[in-house]
Structure formats: C-alpha cells, structure tokens
Amino acid sequence: MTLHLYNTKARTKQVFQPLDSNNIKMYVCGPTVYNFVHIGNARPVVVFDTLFRVLQAEYPKVTYARNITDIDDKIMKAAKENNEPIRDLAERFANAYKEDMAALNNLEPTITPYATDHIGDMIELVSTLVEKGHAYEAQGHVLFAVQSMEKYGSLSNRSLEDMLDGARVEVAPYKKYAGDFVLWKPSASDEPGWESPWGYGRPGWHLECSAMIKAKLGKTIDIHGGGRDLIFPHHENEEAQSCCAHDGEEYVRYWMHNGYLNIDGEKMSKSLGNFRTVRDLLESYRGEVLRFALLSAQYRSELDFTTSLLDQAKTALDGLYGALREVEGIDTSAIDANIKSTPFYQALLDDLNTPIAISELHQMGKALNKANDDQKPLLKAQLLAAGDLLGLLQSTSAEWFQKSGDSELSAEEIEGLIQERLDARAAKNFARSDEIRDYLKSKSVILEDSKEGTQWRFE
Numbered sequence: 001m002t003l004h005l006y007n008t009k010a011r012t013k014q015v016f017q018p019l020d021s022n023n024i025k026m027y028v029c030g031p032t033v034y035n036f037v038h039i040g041n042a043r044p045v046v047v048f049d050t051l052f053r054v055l056q057a058e059y060p061k062v063t064y065a066r067n068i069t070d071i072d073d074k075i076m077k078a079a080k081e082n083n084e085p086i087r088d089l090a091e092r093f094a095n096a097y098k099e100d101m102a103a104l105n106n107l108e109p110t111i112t113p114y115a116t117d118h119i120g121d122m123i124e125l126v127s128t129l130v131e132k133g134h135a136y137e138a139q140g141h142v143l144f145a146v147q148s149m150e151k152y153g154s155l156s157n158r159s160l161e162d163m164l165d166g167a168r169v170e171v172a173p174y175k176k177y178a179g180d181f182v183l184w185k186p187s188a189s190d191e192p193g194w195e196s197p198w199g200y201g202r203p204g205w206h207l208e209c210s211a212m213i214k215a216k217l218g219k220t221i222d223i224h225g226g227g228r229d230l231i232f233p234h235h236e237n238e239e240a241q242s243c244c245a246h247d248g249e250e251y252v253r254y255w256m257h258n259g260y261l262n263i264d265g266e267k268m269s270k271s272l273g274n275f276r277t278v279r280d281l282l283e284s285y286r287g288e289v290l291r292f293a294l295l296s297a298q299y300r301s302e303l304d305f306t307t308s309l310l311d312q313a314k315t316a317l318d319g320l321y322g323a324l325r326e327v328e329g330i331d332t333s334a335i336d337a338n339i340k341s342t343p344f345y346q347a348l349l350d351d352l353n354t355p356i357a358i359s360e361l362h363q364m365g366k367a368l369n370k371a372n373d374d375q376k377p378l379l380k381a382q383l384l385a386a387g388d389l390l391g392l393l394q395s396t397s398a399e400w401f402q403k404s405g406d407s408e409l410s411a412e413e414i415e416g417l418i419q420e421r422l423d424a425r426a427a428k429n430f431a432r433s434d435e436i437r438d439y440l441k442s443k444s445v446i447l448e449d450s451k452e453g454t455q456w457r458f459e
C-alpha cells in the first residue's frame with residue numbers, strides 16, 4: 001500500500017503524490033508564544049511529528065517547518081500585563097514550548113522560522129497583492145479584498161454569505177467589504193512595528209505563515225497541517241494570499257487537520273479556561289504517556305481527555321516495556337526489522353491510523369512474550385522499530401520502570417512479595433497479607449486479585 005492522506009480541501013482520502021519525491025515539504029502552524037501550551041495544542045504537534053516520521057521512512061528527504069509566531073496582539077497584551085519586554089516574554093514561552101514538545105518525544109522540525117525574522121518577506125508579499133489588485137490600503141491598514149478571488153472559500157467550503165454570518169468576521173470602518181481581512185496594520189509609536197510602504201506597522205497573523213512558507217519552502221508545498229479550527233479563517237486566508245500573489249499557482253497539495261481534544265465534550269481551549277498545560281501534566285505523567293494517549297485515537301476524530309485515558313496509556317506502556325524487559329540483553333542493532341511489511345506499518349500508511357497501529361504494537365508485545373529464543377531478536381527489533389515510528393518505546397525498560405513507578409523494587413522482589421502474600425492468605429494471616437499489600441502500594445505497586453491469580457502494575 002502507498003501512503004493515503006485525507007485532504008481537507010478534496011474532502012476525501014487520496015493517494016499521496018508529492019510534487020518532488022526527492023524532497024517532501026511539510027509546514028505546520030506553530031504556537032503564538034504568550035503562555036504555556038495545553039495538551040490540546042500538543043495534539044497537532046504529536047500527530048504531525050508522527051507523520052514526519054512516516055514520511056522519513058518513505059522518502060529520502062523531508063523538510064518539515066513549524067513556525068513560531070512571536071509578534072501578535074496576544075503577545076503584546078501578555079507582555080503589558082506581565083510588565084516584561086515583548087521579546088523576552090516571547091522568547092521565554094518559545095523556549096518553554098520547545099522543552100514541552102521535546103518531553104513528548106517530538107523530533108525537532110527541520111526548520112523553525114520565527115515570524116519577526118521574515119518581516120521583509122511579509123512586506124514584499126503585501127506589495128505584490130496590492131500591485132495585482134487583490135489588496136487595498138485604508139487608514140494605515142492593508143486589507144485583502146476577498147471578492148477579488150473567485151475561489152475564496154473553497155478550502156473551508158463556505159460561501160461569502162456564510163462567512164459573514166460567522167462570529168469571527170470583524171466589522172471595521174476601513175473595510176470595503178466586511179469579509180476582507182487584515183494583511184498589515186498600523187502600530188502606535190509605543191507598540192512594536194516596522195517601517196513599511198504603508199507606514200509604521202505590523203503584520204496580520206495569516207500573512208505570517210504565507211510569507212514564511214514562500215521564504216523557507218517555496219511557492220507550493222506538499223502538506224500543510226494544523227488543528228481543525230485553523231481551516232477558517234487562518235488557512236483559507238493563507239491560501240487566498242499565496243494563490244493570488246502567485247497568479248493562481250497551487251499553494252498546498254494536501255491540507256490536513258486534526259480533530260479536537262475535548263474535556264467534558266467541549267474543545268479544550270485557552271479562551272474557555274478548561275485546559276491542562278503540558279507542563280503541569282508532566283509533573284504527574286511521563287511525556288511518553290501523554291504522547292501515547294494523544295495517539296490512541298485517529299487524528300481526525302475527537303478525543304476525550306480524562307484521567308483514565310492517561311492511566312490506560314500508562315498501563316499499556318507498562319505492558320510493552322514489560323515485554324522489552326524480558327529481552328533487555330538481546331542486541332538488535334544488526335537486525336533488519338523489515339517493518340514496512342507489517343500490518344502495523346500499513347495502518348500508518350492508511351491516513352495515519354494510529355489506533356490500529358497501537359493494537360498491532362500490542363500484538364507484537366504479546367508475540368515477544370511468547371517467543372522462543374530464536375524468534376526473540378527479530379520480534380524485539382520489530383517492536384522497537386514500530387515504537388520509533390510512533391515516537392514511543394525509546395527508553396530502556398530499566399529507565400521506564402525506574403522512573404515511572406518511583407519504585408526501588410524490582411519485578412522479582414514484587415513477585416516474591418506477592419507469593420508471600422498468597423502464602424499468608426492461605427495461612428489465614430490476613431494482617432500480614434494486608435501489610436504486604438500496603439507496603440507495595442507505598443511503592444506505587446497496585447495488586448489486582450482475580451480467579452487467575454494476582455496481577456500487579458505500577459500506579
């Protein structure tokens with residue numbers, strides 16, 4: 001099977017055919033750096049990082065850009081409230097973002113463009129749009145005239161009337177048409193800004209990505225990603241700017257959007273205040289657990305964020321690392337895992353079907369548990385290679401069990417105590433049996449009794 005991706009613009013799954021198979025170009029909208037990101041914001045990062053890994057397995061070269069928006073009204077507001085220079089605040093949160101994303105095992109993108117390094121490119125793009133009759137200047141602002149583009153609305157599949165009904169369209173006296181959007185806006189003398197043909201000012205958000213893509217990747221890219229909320233207006237407007245500046249040349253071949261991470265059925269978002277920051281969650285959970293949880297649903301579906309989602313992710317990883325612990329000593333460096341022939345890999349090629357891939361990962365773990373000595377090296381190599389494609393299972397099992405359970409007990413010691421507890425119970429010495437259970441609990445080891453015997457797991 002070849003890679004198939006769901007293209008938002010075509011509204012269907014398509015065979016992925018890149019412009020140049022020797023260099024795949026992907027861009028994902030990065031954060032506006034004015035606070036710590038929440039776990040919902042991490043979903044697109046983890047999803048597109050996984051796609052980056054799959055693309056790297058399929059193609060010789062992949063150029064992946066994820067920007068940092070370091071100039072924006074939200075940043076200006078946060079800096080004022082914090083009494084901190086804008087640059088310092090933006091840098092602080094950009095660095096925090098990089099740390100948080102690294103903790104979730106996301107690879108560094110090939111390029112991380114900063115908006116403020118591309119102001120010249122943005123001014124050039126606005127000038128081109130004005131020259132070509134797609135933009136106009138009014139009261140220090142430059143606006144994109146949406147009626148000048150026949151296909152405006154084709155990405156989000158909206159008519160101009162629908163868009164005007166949407167709450168997001170800002171009515172302003174300097175607009176010729178209410179649906180027009182800002183490319184450039186004036187800055188007061190105490191606000192950040194740059195000299196431009198339209199006076200001292202700063203770029204609009206949509207413009208930033210169009211200009212950075214052109215500067216870093218070229219006029220046409222293969223994949224552009226982000227969360228579903230970016231389809232309109234952000235991506236619709238990016239596409240309008242870039243297509244019109246480049247005389248209708250294709251901007252993006254495959255538009256991809258992830259579904260929301262929800263809390264109690266509502267989108268987790270800063271504005272609703274129903275969020276958990278990645279930073280805060282990392283106090284209680286390892287980054288790999290958060291990543292596993294985010295990959296447990298197909299990226300286009302919604303995913304409910306609950307404590308039990310994280311607990312299940314933790315238990316699942318305990319099981320997989322448990323299988324690896326038994327084969328810790330086997331060196332697999334010289335083994336060809338031949339991962340591409342597995343159902344695991346086929347699931348990833350099918351529009352990144354990570355829930356199926358994860359269930360295949362569990363099958364691999366089970367097979368490894370049951371394997372004889374001859375089979376173990378290949379099965380271990382496969383499990384590690386599969387884990388790598390998902391950004392999982394890259395610690396040693398010793399590291400995993402040491403850090404995750406905060407327990408100094410080895411599996412043998414735990415199993416020894418479980419046997420002692422069973423013996424105590426058989427002898428009706430319930431005080432001793434409870435004592436052992438409590439002691440294990442203090443070491444974050446949870447016991448579950450059933451007809452089949454006693455199972456244990458780290459809390």
Ligand SMILES: Nc1ncnc2c1ncn2[C@@H]1O[C@H](COP(=O)(O)OP(=O)(O)OP(=O)(O)O)[C@@H](O)[C@H]1O
Binds near residue numbers: 031043258269
């Ligand atoms: N709950 C969510 N689930 C999945 N992706 C999300 C979620 N919230 C935001 N994103 C994505 O995270 C990235 C950054 O988004 P943004 O900074 O607008 O965050 P936000 O929390 O939605 O903010 P706001 O509440 O102010 O709209 C975008 O790609 C966006 O689509």
Ligand SMILES: [Zn+2]
Binds near residue numbers: 028030
């Ligand atoms: Zn963008």
